[in-house]
Amino acid sequence: MANIVIFPGKYIQGKDELKNISKHTSNLGDKFLIIVSGSGMKRVSCIIEESFSTTDAKLTFEIFNGECSQSEIERLQKVFKENNCNVVIGIGGGKILDAAKAVAYFEDAPIVIAPTVASTDAPCSALAVIYTEEGLFDRYLVLKQNPNIVLVDTKIIVGAPARLLISGMGDALATYFEARACIKSNRKNLSNGYVTLAAEALAKLCYDTLLAEGYKAKLAVDSNVVTKAVENIVEANTLLSGLGFESAGLSAAHAIHNGFTVLKSCHHLYHGEKVAFGTIAQLVLENAPLEELQEVIDFCLSVGLPTNLSDMGIKSINKEDIMKVAEACCVEGETIHNMPFKVTPYDVYSAILTADKLGSL
Structure with missing residues (x-):
């Protein structure tokens, strides 16, 4: 292939x-x-x-x-x-x-x-x-x-509300980590082929750009002005993330986003806001180093993306609801099955609750 x-x-x-x-x-x-x-x-x-x-x-x-x-x-x-x-x-x-x-x-x-x-x-x-x-x-x-x-x-x-650009950063945040998972599992991408070096490099550049420019871009777009940081983040959100997800693949973060759509308390959130928390949960799921988890959480905090269930609109945690989210993440055909190991609803349930604790510290 x-x-x-x-x-x-x-x-x-x-x-x-x-x-x-x-x-x-x-x-x-x-x-x-x-x-x-x-x-x-x-x-x-x-x-x-x-x-x-x-x-x-x-x-x-x-x-x-x-x-x-x-x-x-x-x-x-x-x-x-x-x-x-x-x-x-x-x-x-x-x-x-x-x-x-x-x-x-x-x-x-x-x-x-x-x-x-x-x-x-x-x-x-x-x-x-x-x-x-x-x-x-x-x-x-x-x-x-x-x-x-x-x-x-x-x-x-930059004439649109700042929250929209920030949501785009949340969507882009998942690109590198989902690509990395698909590469490890040798999964096909959305064009029914395998991942090229170019797609992998673009996905990593997307993440690096978010870390370097995201906070500066947020400050600029709060004032509805275009700066070099804004240009770089718009490119990361639109082009780098777009090429990265389509030519490298999706995995747990977007599946967890899809799972949270079953909860009415999360319906006010934009796509990228749910994906950002899904990225933290994916890193817990794959037992990523604490330093990497903290880097992602710190980025989310700096630009105003959700890092815990309270930020997601879930003020009182009902563990049955969280299990419903986890089950929805794991239905047949979901992208969570692109992870390089078998994932069960209990695994996702555990990762979500742990991500909530880490993002609440």
Whole structure:
């Protein structure tokens, strides 16, 4: 079996870079369907129209209805066809970007992804998550390829609440440790190949960047300003973590995140916030050195990520609930089975309670 690493066609990041979108997309087509939220429309439509003002391109803006469902995807496909579009641009958060990816997939068109937050590592991936109209998980849509272009305007990113960038750091925090576990267990990655040296190196660089730049970036984004540290963290959250998870693999931290979704007390948390605590629990699960555990906990404390169950919204620990979380982590097909040893619900239960103690010291 081959070693495989996958990338977006082009990754572009910088302050005010959305102003150059016409230049970056000129080789893809000339009739653009731009999928955006109502609030996003107010913020970015003028920037995009100005960028394309000296070209002959036709722009069709369409407001996203809020859910990446099959019916919404089909509605957007209809708009795409009616306007004879040949390129899809998705601008916004995760569900808008997934809907745009899905429309481009079904219409066999190029896709441009322009995230307005850096809260997860999904923008670069060849994956879309489809939900029901009620917002329940439906299925994963595995795409033919990664996005043609990922365009990240860091001035727009710092305009979002700081908590979103911090959540992205939590998601990125797991990348190296999950990759390390998959390498030890010789598991296939999301492209059905084995891990390359490049993917391993990118995952480690992601972690090193978080430690070096995370706290500085938090301080800057608290004031809604772009600094070099912010640029580095946005790249770690979006590109390094995206390449790392897709080409190296997922293991316990994301499975533990999925387990915590069974508890209503955790529903207020962002994805990366749950993943951050899941990373601490994974390190307990694999009996990582105390120095490494403390390094991860100290990082979480410095930027404001959860380190214990109280931070996760669980103020009174019900051990039956924690076992339900552990059981959900270990269902067949979960990524926790990519760990280099057999994992049982009791193992996860024990790791979660121990992680809570360590993160409460």
